[in-house]
Amino acid sequence: MTERAAGRFITLEGGEGAGKSTQIARLRAWLERRAHRVITTREPGGSPGAEMIRKLLVEGPVERWDGTTEALLHFAARREHLRSTVWPALERGDWVVSDRFADSTLAYQGYGHGIEPAILEQLYKVAVGDFQPDLTIILDLPIETGLKRAAERRGAETRYENLPLEFHARVREGFLEIAKRAPKRCVVIDATGDVEAITRRIADVVTDRLGA
Numbered sequence: 001m002t003e004r005a006a007g008r009f010i011t012l013e014g015g016e017g018a019g020k021s022t023q024i025a026r027l028r029a030w031l032e033r034r035a036h037r038v039i040t041t042r043e044p045g046g047s048p049g050a051e052m053i054r055k056l057l058v059e060g061p062v063e064r065w066d067g068t069t070e071a072l073l074h075f076a077a078r079r080e081h082l083r084s085t086v087w088p089a090l091e092r093g094d095w096v097v098s099d100r101f102a103d104s105t106l107a108y109q110g111y112g113h114g115i116e117p118a119i120l121e122q123l124y125k126v127a128v129g130d131f132q133p134d135l136t137i138i139l140d141l142p143i144e145t146g147l148k149r150a151a152e153r154r155g156a157e158t159r160y161e162n163l164p165l166e167f168h169a170r171v172r173e174g175f176l177e178i179a180k181r182a183p184k185r186c187v188v189i190d191a192t193g194d195v196e197a198i199t200r201r202i203a204d205v206v207t208d209r210l211g212a
Contacts, residue, residue: 007090008210011101014139015172016161017149018191019198020099023139026199027206031095034212039089042099044077047084053077062162067113071120074105079127087131095212101133103178103186108160111174112167132185135209137202138175139191143168146191 010027012020024040031038045054053073057065065073078101089096102124109115143165150161179186187205191198206212 007093008095008134008212009086009090010095010097010206010210011103011133011136012097012099012139013101013103013107013136013175013178014191015141015143015146015168015175017146017151018139018141019149019195020139022195023137023198023202024097024099026195027097027202030199030203031097031206031212036212037092037094038097039085039094040097040099041081041085043081043101043104044074046081046086046098049080049084050077053080058159060159062159064159067109067115068119070113071105071109071115071123074109075123075127078102078105082128082131098133101136102128103136103138103175106178107171107174111177112163112171134185135206136179136182136186137205138179138186138188139198140172140176140188141191143172 012024012027014020028038028040043050044057045051053076057070057073057077086096086098106117106120110117110120147161147165147168176188179188187209189198189201189205203212
């Protein structure tokens with residue numbers, strides 16, 4: 001990726017049912033009221049090729065892939081997403097808000113499935129290079145609450161939701177550990193509260209960290 005203009009890359013992370021989609025839509029509207037050009041996207045997915053890989057990952061039986069295969073698929077989709085969507089937008093000066101990025105791979109495939117962090121780091125270098133988000137917001141809530149919320153909007157994409165409760169506990173622990181290790185980039189926000197309160201908190205964080 002070449003040196004970019006004034007665009008910023010914000011990622012929202014968290015377990016199942018954390019409310020990322022709702023808050024991303026609200027964050028986009030808030031940024032647009034401040035005259036920013038904004039695109040919203042998601043991982044896995046966010047470009048035609050990456051969306052094809054997404055179906056392989058989020059639909060079907062739990063036992064379809066092991067953790068290593070999942071990680072490889074996620075980084076293949078990520079490379080295509082960055083190349084086709086994220087990097088061109090940032091070079092135009094747009095703000096990009098993504099529902100998940102590489103922290104989800106570390107949390108789900110690393111902490112959840114037990115893939116060695118060194119393997120994921122190598123895959124990151126190959127697929128992403130030195131690029132990273134300007135800001136990562138982690139929406140945190142109890143596992144049972146999140147899975148209940150996720151079940152209420154249940155569609156075809158239930159493969160990860162159907163994994164054992166112990167898996168989701170490791171994922172939550174992973175996200176919190178990621179935030180501890182990267183405090184300059186990551187902010188944890190309690191996602192159990194009122195939607196409006198969470199929206200205001202996110203706006204405060206974006207203003208404080210990125211001067212939106």
